Amino acid sequence: MNLRRYRLLVWKEFLQLRRDPLLLSIVFVMPVLQLIMFGYVVGADVTHLPTAVVDHDHTVTSRTLVHAFESSTYFDVTERPTAESALQPLFDSTRVRVAVVIDRGTEAALLRGETAEVGIVVDGADSKTASVAGGYAGQVIASFNARRISAAARGGGPVLDSRVRVMFNPSLRAVNAMVPGLVATILMISVMAVMSQAVVRERARGTLEQMMVTPISRAEYLAGKVTPYALIAVVQMTFIALIGRLWFGVPFNGDLVTVPLGLTLFMFTSIGLGLLISLISRTQQQAQQMTMFYMIPVMVLSGFMFPIESMPAAIVPLTYFIPLRYALVVLRASFLKGSGVLDLWVQLVAMLAFALLIFGVAVTRFQKRLSE
Amino acid sequence: MGAGRRVGAIARKELIHISRDWRILVGVAVLPLVQLLLFAYAISFDVRNVPTIVYDSDNTAQSRSYVDAATNAGFFHVTRYVSSGSEIDGVFDRGEARVAIVISRGFGTAISSGGTARAAVLVDGSEPNSAELGRTYALALNNAFGRSALVSWSATRGASRSIGALEPRLRTWYNPERSSADFLVPGLMVVIIMIVTVQQTAVTLVRERAQGTLEQLLVSPLTRSELILGKVLPWVVLGFLDTIGITAIAIAIFNVPLRGDISVLAVSMFLFVLCSLSIGLVISAIAPTLESANLVALLVSFLPGFMLSGMAFPLASIPVVLQGVSYLFPGRYMVEIARGVFLRGAGWSILGGQVLALCAYAAIGLGLATLLNRQRV
Numbered sequence: 165m166n167l168r169r170y171r172l173l174v175w176k177e178f179l180q181l182r183r184d185p186l187l188l189s190i191v192f193v194m195p196v197l198q199l200i201m202f203g204y205v206v207g208a209d210v211t212h213l214p215t216a217v218v219d220h221d222h223t224v225t226s227r228t229l230v231h232a233f234e235s236s237t238y239f240d241v242t243e244r245p246t247a248e249s250a251l252q253p254l255f256d257s258t259r260v261r262v263a264v265v266i267d268r269g270t271e272a273a274l275l276r277g278e279t280a281e282v283g284i285v286v287d288g289a290d291s292k293t294a295s296v297a298g299g300y301a302g303q304v305i306a307s308f309n310a311r312r313i314s315a316a317a318r319g320g321g322p323v324l325d326s327r328v329r330v331m332f333n334p335s336l337r338a339v340n341a342m343v344p345g346l347v348a349t350i351l352m353i354s355v356m357a358v359m360s361q362a363v364v365r366e367r368a369r370g371t372l373e374q375m376m377v378t379p380i381s382r383a384e385y386l387a388g389k390v391t392p393y394a395l396i397a398v399v400q401m402t403f404i405a406l407i408g409r410l411w412f413g414v415p416f417n418g419d420l421v422t423v424p425l426g427l428t429l430f431m432f433t434s435i436g437l438g439l440l441i442s443l444i445s446r447t448q449q450q451a452q453q454m455t456m457f458y459m460i461p462v463m464v465l466s467g468f469m470f471p472i473e474s475m476p477a478a479i480v481p482l483t484y485f486i487p488l489r490y491a492l493v494v495l496r497a498s499f500l501k502g503s504g505v506l507d508l509w510v511q512l513v514a515m516l517a518f519a520l521l522i523f524g525v526a527v528t529r530f531q532k533r534l535s536e
Numbered sequence: 537m538g539a540g541r542r543v544g545a546i547a548r549k550e551l552i553h554i555s556r557d558w559r560i561l562v563g564v565a566v567l568p569l570v571q572l573l574l575f576a577y578a579i580s581f582d583v584r585n586v587p588t589i590v591y592d593s594d595n596t597a598q599s600r601s602y603v604d605a606a607t608n609a610g611f612f613h614v615t616r617y618v619s620s621g622s623e624i625d626g627v628f629d630r631g632e633a634r635v636a637i638v639i640s641r642g643f644g645t646a647i648s649s650g651g652t653a654r655a656a657v658l659v660d661g662s663e664p665n666s667a668e669l670g671r672t673y674a675l676a677l678n679n680a681f682g683r684s685a686l687v688s689w690s691a692t693r694g695a696s697r698s699i700g701a702l703e704p705r706l707r708t709w710y711n712p713e714r715s716s717a718d719f720l721v722p723g724l725m726v727v728i729i730m731i732v733t734v735q736q737t738a739v740t741l742v743r744e745r746a747q748g749t750l751e752q753l754l755v756s757p758l759t760r761s762e763l764i765l766g767k768v769l770p771w772v773v774l775g776f777l778d779t780i781g782i783t784a785i786a787i788a789i790f791n792v793p794l795r796g797d798i799s800v801l802a803v804s805m806f807l808f809v810l811c812s813l814s815i816g817l818v819i820s821a822i823a824p825t826l827e828s829a830n831l832v833a834l835l836v837s838f839l840p841g842f843m844l845s846g847m848a849f850p851l852a853s854i855p856v857v858l859q860g861v862s863y864l865f866p867g868r869y870m871v872e873i874a875r876g877v878f879l880r881g882a883g884w885s886i887l888g889g890q891v892l893a894l895c896a897y898a899a900i901g902l903g904l905a906t907l908l909n910r911q912r913v
Contacts, residue, residue: 186828197839200858205843208853229702255709256880258872270702277687277698281705288711289879291719292850295582295665298706299672306675309701313682316699321689322647324682326655328674331628333661336671341664357831452830453559460571464578469848471663473587474580493631500662503629 169380173388177362181392190357195350195400202346203412206469207339210296216243216251216260225271229282232308233264238300251285261287262297274312332417332500340415343408344499345468347401348427348491352434353459355397359438360451362389368448382530390435397431418498422505426494429515433487436522443529462486467493487518542758546766550740554770560736564774565781568728572782575724576717576790583666585613588635589627592617596644598685602655605681606637611673624658634660635670647685710879717790722874723847725782726867729805730812730841733775737816738833740767741909742826764906768813775809786878795881800891804873807894811866812837814901821908840865847871869893 181187215233219226233239243260245251254260265283273280282305286297317323333340366372375385405423408414437458445451463469465479466488472480483489490511497503505512554560588606592599606612612635618624624636636658646653657674661667683699690697711718744750753763783801786792794801815836823829843849844858845867851859862868869890876882876890884891 186825186831190831194835197835201839201843204858205849205854208849208855210850210853212853214852256876256882256886274700274702277700279701279703282702283707284704285707285709288708288714288718289722289875290846290850291716291723291848294708294711294714294719296668298704298708299669301706302672302704303675305702305704306672306679309679309683310675312701313679313686313699316697317682317686319697321650321686321697322682323652324647324655324678324685325652326657326674326678326682328657328659328671328678330659330661330667330671333664333667336661336664336668338664341662361827448827449830450559452834453563456834457567461574464574470579471583471666473585473666474583475578476580479578496662497629497631501629501660503631507626507629 166379166381166384170384170388170391173380173384174391177389177392181396187358191354191396191400194357195354195404198350198353199346199404199407202342202349203339203408207337207342207412209336209338210292211237212240213238213262213293213297213300214242214260215239216245216254216263217241218245218248218251218263218265220268221266221270223271225274226266229266229305229308230264232304233301236300236304238297239304255285255287258287261290261293262301264301333415339412340500341496343404343412343414344495345492347404347408348430348488348495349463349468350404351397351401351427351431352462352488354400355393355431355434356438356441356455356459357452358396359390359393359435360441360445360455361448362393363439363442364445364448364451367446382527386439386527386530390439393435394431397435401427401431414499416499417502419502419504422498422503422508423495425505426491426498426508426512426515429512429519430487430491430494432519433515433522436519436526437487440522440526440529443526462488465489487515490514490518539759539762543762543766543769546753546758546763547769550767550770554774563736564732564778568732568778568782569785571728572721572724572785575720579720580716582714582716583669584610586611586635586666586670587615587633588612588637589616589618589624589633590614590637590639591619591621591624592637592639593621593641594639594643598644598647598653599639599655602639602643602681603637606657606674606677609673609677611669612637628658628660634663634666635674647689650689653685715791717786718792718879720848721782721786721790721792722878723845723871725779725786726808726870726874727841727845727847728782729775729778729809730845730867731837732778733771733809733812734816734819734837734841735830735833737767737771737813738819738823738829739826741817741820742823742829746826760910761906764817764902764909767817768810768902771813772806772809775812776806779805779809792878794878796877797883798877800873800882800884800887801877804870804887804891804894807891807898808866808870810898811870811894811901814898814905815866817905818901818908821905836865841867844868845871866894866897869897 217230217233219230230241234241239262243254245254248265251263263285265285270280284298284301286294288294314323330336363372366375409416441451441454445454465483466486467483468488472483494508494511497508590603592603607614615633618627627633638656638658640654643653643655645651659667659670659674679701683701686699687697708714741750744753787794816833819829819832819836823832844862844865851862851868873887873890876887
């Protein structure tokens with residue numbers, strides 16, 4: 165390894181990058197766009213759902229319940245039809261997403277000490293609404309019940325004092341969980357998009373041949389290719405993490421060992437994969453398509469958008485082959501919970517193993533291709 | 537030579553291009569299928585069996601019945617019992633459990649003697665969706681347990697006391713079984729069609745320009761709008777075939793219902809394909825190189841297509857500025873239509889406005905593509 169040759173290679177890559185407006189835009193514009201999109205769209209908390217209330221009971225109890233829904237930030241009571249049949253057109257035209265139906269005799273049933281059902285109708289055509297609205301309604305009803313029970317207990321008797329406490333992210337802001345994962349995901353997308361082009365471009369332009377007749381060794385060449393992108397990736401990650409911290413107000417409880425260590429290991433798996441794609445593709449377009457083909461399943465299966473716990477058991481083993489999966493666990497845990505290296509060693513070792521494996525394959529692959 | 541024949545010739549040329557490049561066929565036929573299967577199988581919106589640890593420092597019949605009540609609902613899945621409070625932190629830090637049920641000493645005595653029984657349910661908020669549900673279940677559990685404790689305490693003292701309670705009865709309209717395929721497929725097909733068509737057409741004009749064949753085409757009697765039309769035609773057919781394929785898979789394999797007026801779906805899908813193609817052509821007309829065309833197509837089709845179409849994330853809850861941006865992409869109209877037709881059973885009267893929007897979009901988009909292409913040459 166000759167340091168001077170290595171330095172010159174790195175310098176050449178930087179020069180090339182500086183003079184290619186397209187690459188520059190991938191490196192700097194794309195992450196910002198993604199951060200905005202994910203931070204504001206995926207991180208948006210679903211609140212103020214347009215809600216219809218059908219009150220057949222017309223009693224103090226039913227009005228109290230309706231008031232509880234009105235004062236919750238999750239629901240905006242916008243329609244008060246008198247009959248249930250009026251709900252269908254409201255849902256069909258998407259004017260409401262949720263309906264609360266209070267049957268006649270609800271108050272009477274409560275006074276008799278019975279359990280009365282409250283109908284909660286959610287719009288199943290909209291997945292997100294359907295999955296959260298039921299839970300929100302359940303909470304409104306639970307606190308309604310809790311007030312009645314504690315009122316009843318004033319006459320003497322056991323009281324259950326069981327607090328439900330949300331740890332690490334007490335306000336349950338979606339963006340708090342989104343940004344740590346986003347640091348890793350954006351890193352992966354932009355590093356792979358750039359890296360997958362790095363070698364194949366030289367091959368297409370014929371400069372790879374030229375490079376190979378110089379005294380530069382393969383190791384120097386690969387190291388020279390990887391270093392500039394690794395440096396850029398570090399800048400990107402810091403940038404995204406800072407925006408997340410300062411603009412989106414995401415808490416950072418992690419330590420400055422675990423987070424950089426996890427990110428560095430993950431960065432090497434991404435760089436290695438990009439390099440591998442670049443080495444095995446014949447044209448630039450092929451490289452781009454392979455990158456796309458890899459990234460879509462990764463986004464879905466890594467747990468970035470949808471929790472792995474709720475995936476079918478047959479799919480779960482597949483997720484262990486995705487480096488992003490481990491990076492997400494490390495980043496979320498250390499950002500939000502302050503977990504340290506000792507807590508997360510399994511994930512860190514897994515990423516290290518992936519990085520070594522991928523780079524190993526890339527290096528052997530590179531030698532083979534040149535001897536062709 | 538008539539305009540029809542010239543358009544036909546360009547369309548035939550384009551088809552030959554497509555049929556000789558196997559990668560395009562993979563992109564058009566295989567990729568959509570993989571994406572469809574992946575999303576529809578891997579994503580589930582129902583959270584169950586959340587790993588839960590229990591720290592029961594009371595260990596009486598009452599405390600055990602509290603834990604039993606928690607696990608019976610199928611949401612909390614007890615994976616471990618720990619014997620000290622400090623172990624809980626480690627379990628959360630390592631991500632081994634998402635919920636901890638903690639029962640204080642004296643719980644059982646308090647329940648049977650009418651005192652205050654202390655317990656806590658700790659929920660890991662780093663996964664907001666399941667944490668929100670965990671909170672809901674825990675609150676309902678506390679109510680049910682507290683109520684029955686009060687009632688049975690009164691009963692042992694010979695006094696009958698009754699406390700009524702409300703219980704939510706959840707109904708999910710349009711998708712009563714809450715199948716994730718029903719939730720996803722109608723929106724997903726829109727996104728897939730958008731990605732495929734925008735990506736493929738974005739490169740067509742750039743490629744011709746790079747190879748110098750655009751010059752040749754322009755010195756022929758072909759007019760520019762005929763060129764655009766001829767370029768678009770094969771892709772309209774392919775995009776439409778993709779739609780039919782995805783719809784067939786959705787109905788046959790995933791049992792997604794098709795409740796509404798199929799003519800609305802057909803007409804609007806046709807218009808939507810035109811809209812996506814016009815986006816691709818606009819990119820193709822302004823992009824300087826093949827590489828940049830590819831990249832812009834990726835950005836435009838993936839980010840707004842996926843994020844701003846309302847397919848996975850409700851548009852009503854995103855910031856107003858981004859809501860405004862979402863109107864600039866045809867995805868949001870089409871997702872509304874696809875969901876309306878597949879799940880809500882809607883017809884022309886409800887979706888007419890959205891179809892009109894697509895119609896206007898297609899007209900403006902194609903006009904813009906022709907115009908931009910004219911300026912470039």
